[in-house]
Amino acid sequence: MELSPLARERLAKIGELTEEEKYRLKCSRQLGAVLADFFTNKISPEEFWKALKTYKEEGRAYLLPEAQIKLLDTLGLSVSDADFEKRCQAILAVETLKDGADYLRLEQDLKEIGELRRKYRQEMEETYQALKARVEQQVKLASQRLVQQGATQGAAIDIEGSVEVSTKATPEWKNFLARHESIYKQKFKDCQDRLRMKLQG
Numbered sequence: 001m002e003l004s005p006l007a008r009e010r011l012a013k014i015g016e017l018t019e020e021e022k023y024r025l026k027c028s029r030q031l032g033a034v035l036a037d038f039f040t041n042k043i044s045p046e047e048f049w050k051a052l053k054t055y056k057e058e059g060r061a062y063l064l065p066e067a068q069i070k071l072l073d074t075l076g077l078s079v080s081d082a083d084f085e086k087r088c089q090a091i092l093a094v095e096t097l098k099d100g101a102d103y104l105r106l107e108q109d110l111k112e113i114g115e116l117r118r119k120y121r122q123e124m125e126e127t128y129q130a131l132k133a134r135v136e137q138q139v140k141l142a143s144q145r146l147v148q149q150g151a152t153q154g155a156a157i158d159i160e161g162s163v164e165v166s167t168k169a170t171p172e173w174k175n176f177l178a179r180h181e182s183i184y185k186q187k188f189k190d191c192q193d194r195l196r197m198k199l200q201g
Helices: 005-014 019-039 045-057 063-072 081-095 103-148 159-169 171-200
Strands: none
Touching (some): 103 159, 159 171
């Protein structure tokens, strides 16, 4: 089927960005560079905030929620506490620059994400310690039998090391870990998605 000249012209223009879109893309790339400097500690949280304040003063306030969302996307269950706290504080700092800011609500949402991380680690630690205690009993009994049978010939048995290795090798631990990761990653993603929607406003 032959396309009309008008249809061909429209198709040709689809790949072209407007001047406004080009400008926004350029600004978004600049923001990416500022964020990279923030993540790698090339600039302080204060300097990061000042850079975002300049964007707002220049009429580019639309970059504020974009910055918050990019920061939010770097949060995770395995991020160190220091990095998690730093990024949460940066999200809140950017909120102070927004018109109609909802600082307290945002702070509460970030605390909920922090609480989810705490529960994730606590459940994992409690399960590991309970399983480790059971494995330790088994290893001690096995080592006692070896000693009684004279199989060790005076060699020292590293019970603690054996327990650590054996616990992590058990099907119980591996199954728990896979299930635990899956459940909490989904919960974390759900929290991030809800917060992302609020930030996009």
